[in-house]
Amino acid sequence: MKDIIPAELRPVYDKIINYERITTDEGLLLYHTENPGFLGNLADIVKRRKNADRVYFNRNFHIEPTNICIYNCEFCSYRKPANSPDAWNYSAEEILDIVRRFDDKPVTEVHIVGGVHPSHDIDYYCKIISMIRNHRPGLHIKAFSAIELDYIIRKSGLSIREGLLKLKKNGLDSIPGGGAEIFDEKIRSIICKDKSSSEMWLRIHEEAHKAGILSNATILYGHMETYEHRIDHMERLRNLQDRTAGFNSFIPLKFKMENNRMKQYGEVNILEDMKNYAVARIFLDNFPHLKAYWPALGKEATQLSLSFGVDDVDGTIDDTTKIYSMAGATDQNPSMTTEEICDLIRGAGFNPVERDTLYNVVKEW
Ligand code: V47
Numbered sequence: 001m002k003d004i005i006p007a008e009l010r011p012v013y014d015k016i017i018n019y020e021r022i023t024t025d026e027g028l029l030l031y032h033t034e035n036p037g038f039l040g041n042l043a044d045i046v047k048r049r050k051n052a053d054r055v056y057f058n059r060n061f062h063i064e065p066t067n068i069c070i071y072n073c074e075f076c077s078y079r080k081p082a083n084s085p086d087a088w089n090y091s092a093e094e095i096l097d098i099v100r101r102f103d104d105k106p107v108t109e110v111h112i113v114g115g116v117h118p119s120h121d122i123d124y125y126c127k128i129i130s131m132i133r134n135h136r137p138g139l140h141i142k143a144f145s146a147i148e149l150d151y152i153i154r155k156s157g158l159s160i161r162e163g164l165l166k167l168k169k170n171g172l173d174s175i176p177g178g179g180a181e182i183f184d185e186k187i188r189s190i191i192c193k194d195k196s197s198s199e200m201w202l203r204i205h206e207e208a209h210k211a212g213i214l215s216n217a218t219i220l221y222g223h224m225e226t227y228e229h230r231i232d233h234m235e236r237l238r239n240l241q242d243r244t245a246g247f248n249s250f251i252p253l254k255f256k257m258e259n260n261r262m263k264q265y266g267e268v269n270i271l272e273d274m275k276n277y278a279v280a281r282i283f284l285d286n287f288p289h290l291k292a293y294w295p296a297l298g299k300e301a302t303q304l305s306l307s308f309g310v311d312d313v314d315g316t317i318d319d320t321t322k323i324y325s326m327a328g329a330t331d332q333n334p335s336m337t338t339e340e341i342c343d344l345i346r347g348a349g350f351n352p353v354e355r356d357t358l359y360n361v362v363k364e365w
Pocket of ligand 1: 075076077175176177178179180181216217218219220251253254255256257260293314323327
């Protein structure tokens with residue numbers, strides 16, 4: 001492999017091979033390389049050190065309590081005005097009915113994320129999770145983005161720590177990675193101007209980690225941001241992870257352009273997606289897992305991503321999320337059986353491992 005390394009990348013290559021952390025400038029150098037195969041090989045080395053030839057998935061479903069939202073992000077295809085015939089806002093009982101539909105299925109996780117509804121508060125959120133907890137105690141509740149948490153905790157008058165502990169007491173197990181978008185303040189002020197700040201997103205995750213609640217992190221890439229912005233985003237995450245070690249996985253989310261106000265940016269091509277996974281895997285040396293969220297990326301690109309550092313494809317989903325279908329994703333009713341996921345993973349030369357949310361092994365398939 002050494003013979004085919006582009007000259008300008010030799011020092012970075014040596015660092016990676018020697019388990020050394022790369023700098024932001026070196027991360028940028030990787031983004032600018034025109035040799036995706038080389039990047040894939042490097043990311044694969046890093047991935048195998050962490051996860052050998054395992055690729056993880058889980059059996060999960062989503063609940064999206066509402067698509068009414070006080071924020072109006074430019075990239076969002078999911079939000080609807082409260083008076084729209086396409087708007088919804090479920091009661092806690094309706095949410096429990098969704099959970100009941102999975103009573104006879106071996107799911108291990110419910111993922112709950114929605115809009116920031118103006119009338120929701122911490123008591124509504126606590127009610128949802130305590131009803132689910134009582135109904136199905138073994139189900140892991142991964143719920144509420146930092147954006148929803150910021151709103152309901154601020155409204156409650158509690159400190160972030162107190163709010164998180166109250167939710168934890170009612171059954172919250174972990175926090176998903178949504179709402180991070182792009183941390184760069186200038187880009188954030190253009191694509192989601194009134195949303196919680198980057199500082200607040202990072203603070204909520206830090207407080208969660210300190211309170212014993214693990215979480216994920218995302219980036220929304222492939223629109224108006226530059227490589228510098230992506231590296232800056234990942235550096236802020238890497239710094240936080242150095243302090244807390246509370247992130248499980250990093251999930252790059254490719255911008256999808258349908259039915260939102262950012263269509264003019266188009267969508268990046270598959271090589272750019274793969275390059276982004278590879279650089280993320282190499283740069284985020286303290287993140288145990290890198291996830292390709294298949295409902296957003298599509299099944300074939302997800303399979304390819306396994307050769308670019310990805311070790312997790314998320315879950316069975318069972319047609320329970322609309323965020324990406326509304327933004328034009330290929331899979332309009334995303335659902336995969338366990339067998340289909342295992343075939344996808346094996347087809348790329350890896351061993352499928354069913355995990356729970358915290359990456360404990362449920363079954364090696
Ligand atoms: O924060 C919204 C993104 C996120 C679009 O933690 C869009 O396991 C692309 O965070 N194009 C929500 N992206 C989804 C999310 C997530 C998904 C799967 C797993 C986990 C996890 C978290 O979706 C939002 C936003 O960044 N998003 N609209 C769009 N048009």
